[in-house]
Amino acid sequence: MKIGQKIDTLLTPIPVVDEDVMATNIARVQAYFDEMDRDFRPHIKTHKLPSVAKLQIAAGARGINCQKVSEAEVFAEEGFDDILITFNIMGSERLERLRALNDTIKLRVVADNEVVVDGLSAAFTGHEPLDVLVECDTGAKRNGVQTPDEAVALAMHIHESGGLNFMGLMTYPPKSGGEPVAERFFTETMAKLAEKGIDCPIRTFGGSPSLFNAHLVPSATEHRAGTYVYNDRSMVREGHCTFDDCAMNILTTVVSRPTADRAVIDAGSKTLTQDLIGFTDFGYIRGYPDARIVSLSEEHGVIDLSACEDKPEIGELLRVIPNHTCVVTNLFDRMVFHRDGMVTRIEDVAARGTVW
């Protein structure tokens, strides 16, 4: 694998990222937020690569979003000095590392319960104060306080806790249609906080699929999104982009044609992952729209060709657009970038595998 190599000569299975498509994706989304005069904070989970985050910052993004302390450490080491970690952080060893990060960069975290806030407060009292946002559940049914009243109570608790600054509200909305709920949650909470004389300067909204609906949450000051940088099949389904806007393609080879209607490729769950993300098959094969990747084992992908007029031959190279690009990134130690099918760079996926 080397710079200048044609990507169709790479050993398969392998994900490759088109530099130009990625650049267009970055520019398009940044322009939308610039137009609206809203801060945009890319989530690094999609690429896990400082070099790509630098392109996002150069385009105008304000800082980055990480999900774990270990990710933030990788990016802080590479010079990123404005990081939001959108996860409840617990445990003394992790809190010590968080404190070290907060001493060197502009750091913010979230919390959705008092146990987490009390842990943060114990770790940061007597040190550089930590900025904390309250995570709100606006319909995604994951983390988050359930009501504006709960948000206010937790904000008050943060406000009154040593070592912490209450800085605002954060939500990760449901895949689609969450904007009115988030807007109501934010504005109601802000009004209640204002009554108590508590500032709420940041309201951060997020998600890739509904990204171009961010203007429907006018109370938000910031948007976070990750997947848009590469795009994937789920983003096409949500109407966010076309298949041509998918910068990451997975190159895979047909290794068997056991029957007239079955092909087997060398991309299995170790490449494509079992992440259906609402689909009933495991990726979109470019050039074979009627082929369906119906099952995966670790190194095999089984394709049903029964609806296809043209059928791929043994040895043929296929390009698959994955259902969900972020989880593919996490499986590969290196990511290959290309322009017009020639390798431009090969990057170690610096924050791959970090869950701590």
Place this chain on the structure above:
Amino acid sequence: MKIGQKIDTLLTPIPVVDEDVMATNIARVQAYFDEMDRDFRPHIKTHKLPSVAKLQIAAGARGINCQKVSEAEVFAEEGFDDILITFNIMGSERLERLRALNDTIKLRVVADNEVVVDGLSAAFTGHEPLDVLVECDTGAKRNGVQTPDEAVALAMHIHESGGLNFMGLMTYPPKSGGEPVAERFFTETMAKLAEKGIDCPIRTFGGSPSLFNAHLVPSATEHRAGTYVYNDRSMVREGHCTFDDCAMNILTTVVSRPTADRAVIDAGSKTLTQDLIGFTDFGYIRGYPDARIVSLSEEHGVIDLSACEDKPEIGELLRVIPNHTCVVTNLFDRMVFHRDGMVTRIEDVAARGTVW
């Protein structure tokens, strides 16, 4: 993370493997095959660790089974000298590496079509001959020739090709009930080959879930299985073992309790994977049999507690038995082993991420 550390003080999420449970699993399966006087060849995909494969060999296993050339390279480097690669191998660079392996160890591969055989023959003509088995589809609907007649035709083609020795038949059966089909496929093919005067010394059967039915395929000379070494929830479902026989547990922390019936853990798809393997939820939580991990995002696991009498608190450490252990191994750079809850060793997962 260090030797002697209590596992309940490790940063979560993290998979840990109980040395004693693993040793019992290895001994139990080896005893079954010893009793039957059948070769047993463990598949390394489950652990991807030379140190564990050495325990399997020490117990009496005959060689190892890899799925990719890159895996075989890792294990050959560590001294393993009898390796079967059960995948159609294509491409000049990979075939060169295969040739290098075949020059140093006892190597066997499989093929299910003439394109692959012709590639192998071109690469090995004039070199140390390569042993090739014909892969047969006995109901798993993945790779494999479809009928004994196809098997014979491909065996003849291998037999007549330069650089190759036809050595027998291989099948990866369906999850359950495949034994009679495999037995019929093997015996019919052997009879037809005998008529043509072609030796078929190896018939290798495989799979973990139905492992203890291997005696129902008396024509087999060898069995291959991987998952049995750690076991997992799917193996419990198939009646192969109990939850107490699952050597790999995933330690994870409850980070949120947003509602009375919802908990969120720090193990998401980057830890548990989205591999449902026939279940409708993402793992079995020890001590909370009525809790269901209903959805995963990359770093969050959402648990439905509505059926639970006792409910875990924020900060509580949970032990999850994954649906499928092999895919978890592929996500972590290091694996932690323990005995009675104290870390015994921390191993780099040497063959993690290898797909080439």
